[in-house]
Amino acid sequence: MPAASKGKHWVYAVGDEASDIEADNIKGVQFEVSPGISVDVVEGFVGDTITVTGSGFEADERDILVLFDSGSVATGITADEDGCWAKTFEVPASAKGTHEIDAYGRNTAAKDIENKEFSVKSKVTVAPAEGHVGTTISVSGGGFPGSGTVTVTYDGVSKGTAVTGSNGSFSDITFAATHTQSTHTADHPIVVTCGTTTFTESFVMESVAPAKPTLSSPVNGTRIGYITRVTPTLAWSAVSDDSGVTYDLQVGTDANFAQVLISKTGLTEASYTLTDAEALPYGTYYWRVKARDGAQNESAWSTASFFKSGYVPFWAFIAIVAGLVVLIGALVFLLVRKGRPYD
Secondary structure, eight states, X not given: OOOOOSEEEEEOOOOSSOOOTTTTTOOOEEEEEOOEEEESOSEEETTOEEEEEEESOOTTOOOEEEEETTEEEEEEEOOOTXXXXXXXXXXXXXXXXXXXXXXXXXXXXXXXXXXXXXXXXXXXEEESSEEOTTOEEEEEEEXXXXXXXXXXXXXXXXXXXXEOOTTSOEEEEEEEOOOOSSSOOOEEEEEEEETXXXXXXXXXXXXXXXXXXXXXXXXXXXXXOXXXXXXXXXEEOOOOOTTOEEEXXXXXXXXXXXXXXXXXXXXXXXXXXXXXXXXXXXXXEEEEEEEEXXXXXXXXXXXXXXXXXXXXXXXXXXXXXXXXXXXXXXHHHHHHHHHSOOO
């Protein structure tokens, strides 16, 4: 059927021998065109775009409106000379289930239009969908049952509840992104539950490692202390990251760190002073540092640096002291002996 305005229209048939309707007295039949609408989709989510097409309205009919559950969603529509028009609108906030789409105009009543059904489905929105530790996440939704209780969990931990309105929507439930796993995990599940309806979305944790620290003190090759065990302060350049940063420190006896004497993790400052229990005796020691952000992304180890502890081993110092004591004792003995009178 071609596009045609509302009302009665004549239908004729002509051929090679009878082609003039009036002269050949060709009889016609009347066909009445009724107004109606169609939609391009029959189900979707709140916020989706629907195109409604109207036909059979009066020629050039004005002030046509589109209704969604009796609420106006599109206005100011004018039909063309054939009584046809098309209009696009977004699905308004609506509870889960079936809803009716209708239309009417200046000369066409809503009761003359057969309603079309549109099924609203539940939908959850997580914003932003990715970020770092501490990022504020907002969870909202639409198309849920009205007056339903919604719960939100992140990594299995409850983050808040809300009650949907009569239109099936709930406003933002906000919380800060965390990373409690001991190793880096990119995808963190966000589970939204309302009655028997459950949705699982993911927040993607950033996977960019922090910068590698640079060792600053003691300077590479420095000798520290003289004889006793030393407790140096090891310092390096601070590293910044949106997720926060801690540091791992290793002190070993060789450049490959095959034997690690001191290992520290979770240091919050860009320096560490060895304790008395960690004091280092005479020798050469290598050390390195790496940064770890709040999402457990690790930098590479810094370039190793080394320092030397003391000038002589403690046993050598004791031997020297003992030798000096013996020497001093011998000198004293000789002096005393020399000062005695001869018999």
